[in-house]
Amino acid sequence: MATGRNPRVLILVDAGGTIVLAEGSGLAYFGMQAEQTVGRSIFDVLADSATLADGVRRALDGESGGTLVERGEVAFEIRFDAREDAQGRLVGALLFGEASERPAGERARPGLSLLLRQLPCAVWAIDRNFRITYAAGRPRESGLDPARILGSTIQDVLGTSDPEDPILECYRAVLGGSAQSVRYHFRGRHYDVHMEPLRDDEGRIGGCACVTMDVTERQRAEERSARSEARLLEAQRIAHVGSWEWEVESNRVEWSDELYRIYGLTRSDFAGTYEAFLDRVLPEDREHTRAVVFDAYRNVKPFVYDHRIVRPDGNVRMLHTLGEVVADAHGRVLRMSGACWDTTELWETTRERERSVSLLRATLESTADGLLVVDRSGKVVAHNQRLLDLWQLSREVFADKSFEDLLALVHDQLENGEACLRRVHELESQPGAESFDSLHFRDGRFFERYSRPQRIGDQIVGRVWSYRNVTERERLLRGALFLADASRLLASLDVEKALEAVARLTLSYVGDACAIDLFTDSEPRRLLVLSRDPSRSIAGELPRKVLVGNPSIYTVGSTSYMTVPLGAHGEPLGALSFAAASGRSYSEADLSLAMEIGRRAELALENASLYRKARDALAARDEFLSIAAHEIRGPITALQLAVQGLQKSPPTAVVHKMMAVIEREARLLGRFVDELLDVARIRTRQLHFVFGPVDLVEVTRDVVSRLATELSRSGSSLSTQAPSTLVGTWDRSRLEQIVTNLLSNATKFGLGKPIDLRIDSDGRTARLTVQDRGIGIPTEAQQRIFAPFERAVSARHYGGLGLGLYIVRSVVDGLGGSIGLQSEPGTGTTLTVTLPLTRPE
Amino acid sequence: MNDTSWILVVEDDEDIREMIVLLLGIEGYEAVAARDGLDALQRIRERGRPGMVFLDLRMPRMSGSDFAQALRADPALASTPLIVLSGDARATEVAATVGATKCLIKPLDLGELMDAVTRVLATAV
Numbered sequence: 001m002a003t004g005r006n007p008r009v010l011i012l013v014d015a016g017g018t019i020v021l022a023e024g025s026g027l028a029y030f031g032m033q034a035e036q037t038v039g040r041s042i043f044d045v046l047a048d049s050a051t052l053a054d055g056v057r058r059a060l061d062g063e064s065g066g067t068l069v070e071r072g073e074v075a076f077e078i079r080f081d082a083r084e085d086a087q088g089r090l091v092g093a094l095l096f097g098e099a100s101e102r103p104a105g106e107r108a109r110p111g112l113s114l115l116l117r118q119l120p121c122a123v124w125a126i127d128r129n130f131r132i133t134y135a136a137g138r139p140r141e142s143g144l145d146p147a148r149i150l151g152s153t154i155q156d157v158l159g160t161s162d163p164e165d166p167i168l169e170c171y172r173a174v175l176g177g178s179a180q181s182v183r184y185h186f187r188g189r190h191y192d193v194h195m196e197p198l199r200d201d202e203g204r205i206g207g208c209a210c211v212t213m214d215v216t217e218r219q220r221a222e223e224r225s226a227r228s229e230a231r232l233l234e235a236q237r238i239a240h241v242g243s244w245e246w247e248v249e250s251n252r253v254e255w256s257d258e259l260y261r262i263y264g265l266t267r268s269d270f271a272g273t274y275e276a277f278l279d280r281v282l283p284e285d286r287e288h289t290r291a292v293v294f295d296a297y298r299n300v301k302p303f304v305y306d307h308r309i310v311r312p313d314g315n316v317r318m319l320h321t322l323g324e325v326v327a328d329a330h331g332r333v334l335r336m337s338g339a340c341w342d343t344t345e346l347w348e349t350t351r352e353r354e355r356s357v358s359l360l361r362a363t364l365e366s367t368a369d370g371l372l373v374v375d376r377s378g379k380v381v382a383h384n385q386r387l388l389d390l391w392q393l394s395r396e397v398f399a400d401k402s403f404e405d406l407l408a409l410v411h412d413q414l415e416n417g418e419a420c421l422r423r424v425h426e427l428e429s430q431p432g433a434e435s436f437d438s439l440h441f442r443d444g445r446f447f448e449r450y451s452r453p454q455r456i457g458d459q460i461v462g463r464v465w466s467y468r469n470v471t472e473r474e475r476l477l478r479g480a481l482f483l484a485d486a487s488r489l490l491a492s493l494d495v496e497k498a499l500e501a502v503a504r505l506t507l508s509y510v511g512d513a514c515a516i517d518l519f520t521d522s523e524p525r526r527l528l529v530l531s532r533d534p535s536r537s538i539a540g541e542l543p544r545k546v547l548v549g550n551p552s553i554y555t556v557g558s559t560s561y562m563t564v565p566l567g568a569h570g571e572p573l574g575a576l577s578f579a580a581a582s583g584r585s586y587s588e589a590d591l592s593l594a595m596e597i598g599r600r601a602e603l604a605l606e607n608a609s610l611y612r613k614a615r616d617a618l619a620a621r622d623e624f625l626s627i628a629a630h631e632i633r634g635p636i637t638a639l640q641l642a643v644q645g646l647q648k649s650p651p652t653a654v655v656h657k658m659m660a661v662i663e664r665e666a667r668l669l670g671r672f673v674d675e676l677l678d679v680a681r682i683r684t685r686q687l688h689f690v691f692g693p694v695d696l697v698e699v700t701r702d703v704v705s706r707l708a709t710e711l712s713r714s715g716s717s718l719s720t721q722a723p724s725t726l727v728g729t730w731d732r733s734r735l736e737q738i739v740t741n742l743l744s745n746a747t748k749f750g751l752g753k754p755i756d757l758r759i760d761s762d763g764r765t766a767r768l769t770v771q772d773r774g775i776g777i778p779t780e781a782q783q784r785i786f787a788p789f790e791r792a793v794s795a796r797h798y799g800g801l802g803l804g805l806y807i808v809r810s811v812v813d814g815l816g817g818s819i820g821l822q823s824e825p826g827t828g829t830t831l832t833v834t835l836p837l838t839r840p841e
Numbered sequence: 842m843n844d845t846s847w848i849l850v851v852e853d854d855e856d857i858r859e860m861i862v863l864l865l866g867i868e869g870y871e872a873v874a875a876r877d878g879l880d881a882l883q884r885i886r887e888r889g890r891p892g893m894v895f896l897d898l899r900m901p902r903m904s905g906s907d908f909a910q911a912l913r914a915d916p917a918l919a920s921t922p923l924i925v926l927s928g929d930a931r932a933t934e935v936a937a938t939v940g941a942t943k944c945l946i947k948p949l950d951l952g953e954l955m956d957a958v959t960r961v962l963a964t965a966v
Contacts (some may be wrong), residue, residue, distance in 0.1 A: 633928035
């Protein structure tokens with residue numbers, strides 16, 4: 001260091017900044033006088049020089065330093081040194097300044113060493129033996145003191161003994177004539193070192209000059225930047241996010257690596273233009289993409305949109321793009337940049353979920369069942385429209401209701417409401433149980449209720465209730481069962497009992513009450529009334545419609561009724577009425593069922609009637625057979641006894657009697673046979689007539705004479721009034737049959753009293769009247785006696801097959817005539833046969 | 842012939858009645874005809890207790906059964922033997938209820954008829 005000529009300053013302060021010593025010729029440059037300055041605060045003295053005050057403050061904090069200040073024409077190099085005691089404690093600071101050495105007149109310049117102290121750089125030189133020949137400045141953190149390292153070798157300073165150390169190689173290279181620039185890591189910091197060979201005047205390399213700068217911060221920033229970029233790339237790769245930039249003017253598109261991966265392209269596959277980008281966009285999304293980009297360009301605003309791209313392998317990806325637009329001060333767009341996120345998986349997941357939700361919703365809404373999902377707390381979490389329809393609830397009423405509220409709301413609609421509610425409560429304690437039961441509505445509807453737990457994984461989170469309207473099925477089933485039961489009951493031939501049983505059966509199915517009316521003389525007579533609730537009355541009045549034979553649904557008061565007629569062969573016989581349970585209205589389906597019951601009841605009535613007729617007919621036949629047997633045994637007995645008597649060779653008078661018996665009885669038997677044959681002919685409609693002119697008077701005379709014995713035995717007298725002749729076109733033998741029958745009946749039932757026979761004519765018809773005064777025929781029997789096997793009196797007392805009048809009527813019919821009867825018990829009977837004189841058409 | 846030697850024939854069929862009476866007559870019995878129950882009671886009132894009665898069941902005015910009851914109701918007549926004549930095979934039961942000795946089912950056989958008379962009268966004597 002130079003001494004003497006140059007002005008200097010030396011100021012010593014204690015730890016509190018109080019000046020302890022101030023001396024030197026340069027003090028005046030700083031406006032100080034040595035005596036006046038001591039004892040004052042250095043900071044007061046240097047109040048006008050922030051740079052110096054700051055240097056002192058740093059030194060008092062233990063940080064030595066230096067600076068360059070100009071005072072007038074003189075530049076002072078100032079050093080600030082911290083002062084420590086023997087224990088290393090800070091006790092004060094030293095400020096030492098010396099004017100720079102420079103030729104007078106020249107503008108003062110800061111010295112190199114001062115510059116190097118101010119900058120984070122150092123300069124040094126070595127000779128060919130790596131020994132340091134010059135050192136100035138010190139990189140702030142290196143801890144190397146240029147004064148101390150002077151004369152040391154590089155190896156010593158760097159602490160390396162490895163001859164292969166790269167830095168030594170560098171020195172060697174420099175000494176070999178090749179300048180080097182390296183970045184060197186030393187004591188935790190980074191330095192850029194530049195080395196140049198030092199040549200003498202002859203150009204020989206005698207050493208090397210080196211300059212270094214602490215680039216630790218830059219190095220760290222670079223590392224941070226590199227790391228950050230790597231992280232960004234990694235993040236892009238992981239997140240499938242790529243970035244892009246489009247220089248609009250030059251139409252250059254830059255993509256990040258990840259974006260290439262997203263597009264499934266390599267750099268050589270992509271022309272790097274906007275058009276090349278558009279080419280990769282799915283054709284359906286191109287228009288939208290153009291529109292979005294154009295809009296962003298025109299309005300200079302950020303944009304977000306989704307579009308799809310096609311990879312070369314055909315795979316379609318969904319990208320979510322965020323873009324920004326950068327413009328110059330005039331609003332001219334310079335570039336756009338942004339990021340693309342491959343959201344295909346998310347998109348597909350979302351789409352899949354949307355599909356699932358849509359499918360679920362569609363399924364929920366398209367099912368015929370009403371569905372209700374309830375969580376464990378009883379909150380309704382899902383339902384479908386069908387449920388509301390089934391339960392007849394409006395959306396407003398349904399909203400915000402808990403399951404319990406809803407149950408209370410619909411409870412009254414049910415017949416078996418209590419049981420259904422009980423089941424729900426039972427299931428609350430058995431969350432894993434499934435259940436199935438039936439709901440029976442007061443209005444006649446039937447639901448099936450199915451319930452199963454709702455699970456997420458293994459956890460039961462709620463319960464799904466499904467309701468199905470099975471009314472129609474149930475109606476058909478119950479209808480079929482009911483009709484089967486009704487048919488079984490109606491199979492009974494005791495019709496009234498059967499109807500009552502059916503009416504009883506209907507109570508459990510068709511209605512609350514049932515009534516059966518029978519129409520006698522067209523006036524309804526209530527046969528029976530059955531009611532589930534005995535205190536309830538059933539309307540007595542039948543609607544007019546039913547009386548004329550039409551089924552009807554009607555309302556009396558608030559009760560729904562239906563009535564179906566019961567009839568046979570189109571004639572109304574009665575009616576079957578049902579009264580519905582309260583709240584229920586009969587439908588056409590109910591009416592159909594009632595009509596079906598009615599039809600079956602009619603059938604039952606008809607069956608019973610047929611059965612009665614058949615039974616009566618059988619009884620009549622049995623009676624006839626018994627009578628016929630008796631009647632035939634009579635003549636045979638007489639014949640047999642007569643014949644056997646003849647074999648005994650009786651006296652002549654007896655023989656005559658016996659022969660007469662034989663003749664009479666044989667004729668009687670013949671008549672029986674004829675009658676039976678006639679009945680058979682009538683029955684098979686084979687009664688034949690041989691028409692010809694016949695004189696009724698003559699025929700009557702013949703018959704009377706043939707029956708003379710019979711008449712005389714009966715004790716009745718016969719008086720006849722007849723014209724001399726009355727000829728008509730008739731069948732003679734049939735005419736005989738008519739007269740014989742009328743006359744023998746009069747004889748048989750005449751009680752021996754006089755009989756009148758009259759024949760007359762009005763010119764068109766002939767009339768034969770036979771009147772007795774015998775037992776007569778009761779009114780109720782008067783129609784019956786014309787039927788086969790019928791007689792008005794007990795066969796016990798009066799013989800005959802009971803076929804006479806049946807045959808007479810049939811014969812008279814065959815001849816086109818008619819037969820009339822007038823009779824009174826105890827007074828006698830008058831039978832009148834009227835026959836046309838001509839052959840009937 | 843004592844008082845009970847005559848035979849009453851009650852039968853509404855005139856030919857049968859006549860034949861029985863005739864045949865019994867040929868065999869030497871005194872037979873009296875009646876056309877129904879009432880007629881028969883009249884004959885008994887006239888003649889007293891018969892040795893036996895041939896009785897048809899189905900007859901007008903008074904049936905065989907009614908006649909038999911009337912007969913049994915009279916202590917003097919109650920023991921009169923009855924032979925029922927019927928065209929109905931089921932008459933056997935009715936015959937038993939009226940205390941008939943025998944029931945002959947029509948058509949009657951002369952031998953059967955005579956056999957019945959012989960037996961009844963033999964027992965009665």
